[in-house]
Amino acid sequence: MKAAIVGGGVIGGGWAARFLLYGWDVAVFDPSPKIGSQLEAILTNAGRSLPALADVPMPPRGKLSLVASIEDAVAGADWVQESVPEDLAIKHKVIAEIEAHAPARAILGSSTSGFKPSQLQEGAQEPGRILVAHPFNPVYLLPLVEIVAGAGGDVAARDAACDMLRSIGMAPLIVRQEIDAHIADRFLEAVWREALWLVKDDVATTEEIDDAIRYGFGLRWAQMGMFETYRLAGGEEGMAHFIRQFGPCLSWPWTKLMDVPELDEELVDKIASQSDAQSGQYSIRELEAIRDRNLVGILRTLKERNWGAGKLLNESDARLAERARSPAGTGDADAAPLRLLESTVLPAWIDYNGHMTEFRYVQVFSDSSEVLFRRVGMHDEYVESGFSYYTAETHNQFYDEVGADEPYYTTVQVLLADPKRLHVFFRMHAAADDRLLATLEAMYLHVEMASGKVVAAADAATEKLMALAELHAALEKPASAGRFVGQR
Numbered sequence: 340m341k342a343a344i345v346g347g348g349v350i351g352g353g354w355a356a357r358f359l360l361y362g363w364d365v366a367v368f369d370p371s372p373k374i375g376s377q378l379e380a381i382l383t384n385a386g387r388s389l390p391a392l393a394d395v396p397m398p399p400r401g402k403l404s405l406v407a408s409i410e411d412a413v414a415g416a417d418w419v420q421e422s423v424p425e426d427l428a429i430k431h432k433v434i435a436e437i438e439a440h441a442p443a444r445a446i447l448g449s450s451t452s453g454f455k456p457s458q459l460q461e462g463a464q465e466p467g468r469i470l471v472a473h474p475f476n477p478v479y480l481l482p483l484v485e486i487v488a489g490a491g492g493d494v495a496a497r498d499a500a501c502d503m504l505r506s507i508g509m510a511p512l513i514v515r516q517e518i519d520a521h522i523a524d525r526f527l528e529a530v531w532r533e534a535l536w537l538v539k540d541d542v543a544t545t546e547e548i549d550d551a552i553r554y555g556f557g558l559r560w561a562q563m564g565m566f567e568t569y570r571l572a573g574g575e576e577g578m579a580h581f582i583r584q585f586g587p588c589l590s591w592p593w594t595k596l597m598d599v600p601e602l603d604e605e606l607v608d609k610i611a612s613q614s615d616a617q618s619g620q621y622s623i624r625e626l627e628a629i630r631d632r633n634l635v636g637i638l639r640t641l642k643e644r645n646w647g648a649g650k651l652l653n654e655s656d657a658r659l660a661e662r663a664r665s666p667a668g669t670g671d672a673d674a675a676p677l678r679l680l681e682s683t684v685l686p687a688w689i690d691y692n693g694h695m696t697e698f699r700y701v702q703v704f705s706d707s708s709e710v711l712f713r714r715v716g717m718h719d720e721y722v723e724s725g726f727s728y729y730t731a732e733t734h735n736q737f738y739d740e741v742g743a744d745e746p747y748y749t750t751v752q753v754l755l756a757d758p759k760r761l762h763v764f765f766r767m768h769a770a771a772d773d774r775l776l777a778t779l780e781a782m783y784l785h786v787e788m789a790s791g792k793v794v795a796a797a798d799a800a801t802e803k804l805m806a807l808a809e810l811h812a813a814l815e816k817p818a819s820a821g822r823f824v825g826q827r
């Protein structure tokens with residue numbers, strides 16, 4: 340799959356990183372002379388953080404190209420994401436050029452924070468495929484993307500777009516009715532306006548406002564949002580009680596929501612200097628890295644609890660695992676160890692010493708065995724029907740260290756297969772230089788799960804495994820197969 344990114348700033352760069360890390364090829368067009376270094380910085384942050392959210396192999400990264408025109412960027416693209424500055428005239432010009440060259444199948448998403456799809460669609464040749472796909476910074480970590488098709492939108496194109504976005508780990512929120520600023524920014528505008536008043540009126544500094552958010556309700560919002568949180572505030576009597584109790588306060592003169600503070604130079608300077616005093620000791624790059632590390636930590640905690648954004652990550656892992664289980668390579672016919680997994684070492688697998696930690700090797704070989712079983716036709720339905728291979732014995736040997744993000748692949752040599760037993764020898768290699776990282780010799784027994792008894796496997800699967808064993812008999816027997824622990 341290919342994504343074209345038109346405008347590679349903060350948001351376009353974030354999109355590029357997300358697509359690349361989910362295995363899409365990405366072409367970026369941005370006339371800025373700084374585009375190369377700008378993208379590199381975003382990709383570095385994204386490469387360190389997004390893969391740390393996954394507990395299954397991510398697809399091999401896609402290929403990035405920086406191109407000299409919109410025409411080159413959109414050639415052959417399945418998705419075009421417009422992320423140029425928030426100026427309707429610029430957006431119209433860019434959209435017209437995209438439409439002139441993009442393939443008919445391509446979806447055209449706009450990152451606009453404020454424009455409605457009907458405004459973007461004005462004058463378009465094929466308005467139906469132009470959607471608002473409004474993400475949140477950093478695009479490579481935050482899953483939310485607001486999808487607005489508008490009245491002129493094509494529902495089938497919108498639904499196809501949502502499926503594509505889910506496949507890159509995003510959570511599309513369909514905004515049914517087009518409004519200025521969609522849902523989230525409309526809400527954030529209100530909070531932002533109050534914050535500006537609080538600073539202007541000398542009630543609070545930028546730091547005090549941030550503390551009021553991050554030490555309290557910000558933590559609640561990150562995991563339950565507003566309505567679920569307030570439901571709890573109503574106690575056993577629930578939401579209706581809460582609203583009846585606190586609703587009347589809304590008419591008190593608490594908020595200045597309807598008034599907009601005048602953003603004169605005095606207020607801009609005041610906010611900027613308070614912000615410098617609060618955060619000026621960090622560079623923007625340092626603050627981004629801190630933000631990303633914190634977000635990874637929060638998201639991983641929610642993932643363990645299978646809640647909120649963490650639940651989405653588990654769903655994304657399940658989709659990635661399904662993709663990784665599909666056969667890699669075509670090896671069946673070759674008289675060579677069969678290639679199984681092709682992936683990269685995940686950052687979350689790294690030990691205090693900077694190398695892949697011991698139990699992850701077991702995980703890699705366990706994932707490899709699943710790929711092998713699927714290749715001989717034993718999918719989830721086989722296990723659901725009550726049969727499975729159980730691991731009876733294993734012997735792991737470690738040969739070399741491997742670091743984060745290093746690509747690797749695994750192979751299997753089938754040493755023996757009969758209806759009840761499967762004896763295999765897995766190898767894990769670094770993809771860059773084929774060096775051997777680890778091996779696992781394993782004996783599996785085919786078990787009827789209800790009785791726990793060893794029984795013959797399905798004929799078709801046994802035949803395929805026996806054919807592999809026969810093919811692999813021509814290979815040299817692994818020198819360490821059958822070795823006992825501590826053997827010299």
Ligand SMILES: NC(=O)c1ccc[n+]([C@@H]2O[C@H](COP(=O)([O-])OP(=O)(O)OC[C@H]3O[C@@H](n4cnc5c(N)ncnc54)[C@H](O)[C@@H]3O)[C@@H](O)[C@H]2O)c1
Binds near residue numbers: 348350452
């Ligand atoms: N910054 C945010 O938090 C945020 C969040 C969500 C959505 N958005 C939206 O994303 C869009 C981009 O915002 P941003 O923050 O990334 O801005 P940005 O200034 O960081 O990036 C815009 C990029 O577009 C490039 N550009 C300008 N004209 C171009 C053209 N004709 N063709 C191709 N590239 C061109 C610029 O060189 C720049 O690199 C806006 O519509 C904005 O509303 C921003």
